[in-house]
Amino acid sequence: MGYTYQYPRPSVTVDCVVFGLDLAAEDLKVLLIQRKKDPFAGLWAFPGGFVEEDETLEESAKRELQEETGISRLYLEQLYTFGDPGRDPRGHTVTVAYYALVKLSDHTPKAADDAKAVDWFSVSKPPKLAFDHAKILKMALARLRAKVRYQPIGFELLPAKFTLSQLQRLYEIVLERPLDKRNFRKKILGMGLLIDLEETQKDVAHRAAQLYRFDEERYRGLVAEGFNFEI
Amino acid sequence: MGYTYQYPRPSVTVDCVVFGLDLAAEDLKVLLIQRKKDPFAGLWAFPGGFVEEDETLEESAKRELQEETGISRLYLEQLYTFGDPGRDPRGHTVTVAYYALVKLSDHTPKAADDAKAVDWFSVSKPPKLAFDHAKILKMALARLRAKVRYQPIGFELLPAKFTLSQLQRLYEIVLERPLDKRNFRKKILGMGLLIDLEETQKDVAHRAAQLYRFDEERYRGLVAEGFNFEI
DNA sequence: CCAAAAGTGTTCACGGTACACCCATGC
C-alpha cells in the first residue's frame, strides 16, 4: 500500500518556533521537544510534522502544536521555507517554518507531558538542535526583533493585563538594549493604544503599578487611517 | 514506474514574480507566461515549476527562470509559501514563491520566444492570472514596496549607470507617490552610497545629467557598522 | 531663443534623546 507518483516528491513539513517571555527571569524562551528517535535522537527540535492532505499550512502548524504541546491560542506567522536537500538525512524534505508568540503564563511547566520531553529554553543558550533548526531559530529571532519594532506583536507575549514596566522590559529583552523609562512611557502612551484598567498590581513589595491592556480595536482603526506603530 | 511513498505527499513547486522597471513608460512591469494547457489554459502565470531532487529551492527558482525565460542574472528573494489545498485543481500543491528584480533593458522583447508567449505586463493592470497568482502578485508588490524603503534593492531595477532623476522616478513608481527632488538628492547623496562616474548622459535633448553607480562595497561596509538604508 | 530637464539652500516643525528626582507601598 502506498501513494505512487510519476516524479519523486520531497516531503513537506511544518515547524513552529514558539517564543515565550519569562518576565521573572527576564529572558526570552523557545519551546523545544527532545527527539526520541533517529535521526538526531536526544537532540532538541521545534514542534512540527508532516503536512496532511486537505489542510492549509497554517492549519497544519496549529494542529502539530496542539498535538505535541497542547498549545492552542497563539499568534502565528509564516517565517520562511527551508528546502535544502540534505537538511534531513532521511530524504529531501521541505519545511515551512512558522514562528509563534504565546503568553508563557498560560503554558508553564509542560516538562511532565505524556512521556515526551517538552521544555522552554533560553534563546541565548539553547541546547544542541536537530536538523537545521539552529539556522531556523536564528532567522526567527531576527524576524521577531525586526517585527516587534513596527508591529504591536509584543503584546502577544505578555499577560492580558500588564504594567508599563513589564512592557518596557519586554522590549528590552527582545531588542537586547536598554530603553529610557520616561521616553518609553511618553511614546507608548502617546499612541493611545493602551487602556488604563484603573486597577493596580497586587502583592508586590513596593508601590503597585497601574495595569493596562492593549486596545486591539483602536489599533485596527488607526491602521486604517494610515497609522504606523513604531518603538 | 513511479515513486511510491507510505503517506500522500503534496507536490512542491516554485514560482517567480519577476519585476522590471520600464523607465520610458514610467511603469513597473511583471513577467508572465501564457499557459497552453489546462488547468487555466490561456491565462497567464508566473514562471515556475516542480522542485527536483537534489536542488535547493533557490536553485530550483533560478533553473525554472532560465528555462522558461532565459533570465539568469537577477536579485532573488523568497517571498512566501502558499499551500492551501485547492489552489491547484490537479491536487495538493505547495508553492514556494520568490520575487525577483531584473534590469528590464537586459531582457526586453522576449515575446517571440520558442513558441511560448512570455511578456511583460503593467503590475497595475495585469491580465487574468491562473491559480492563486493574483494573490501572490499582491503580496509580492507589498513586499517590494516595503523593502525598497529600507534596503537598497531598487538599484537592481536600474541600469548599472543611472541618473539621480531615474533613481527618483524608480522610487516614485514603486511607492506610487511623488518625492521632492531637492530632499531626495540631499538624502541619497548624503548616504555616500553613489559613485559619481564623472560621465554624463548622451543623446538627450536637454542638459545631460550626471551618471552614478551604486557602491555595493561601501554599502556592505556601512551595514557592518550599523548603518540603516532608508528612503 | 525656446523647450526640457538638471541642479541647487534655507526655513520650520516635530520627534528622538538625554537626563534626575519625588512618590507610594510593604516589610
Added chain:
DNA sequence: GCATGGGTGTACCGTGAACACTTTTGG
C-alpha cells in the same frame, strides 16, 4: 525608616518636509 520599583517634565538637536529659481544643452 528603608528598600524597591513607580511615576513624572524639560531642553536640545537632528531629520523630514515644504518650497522656487537658475543653469545647461539640443534642436
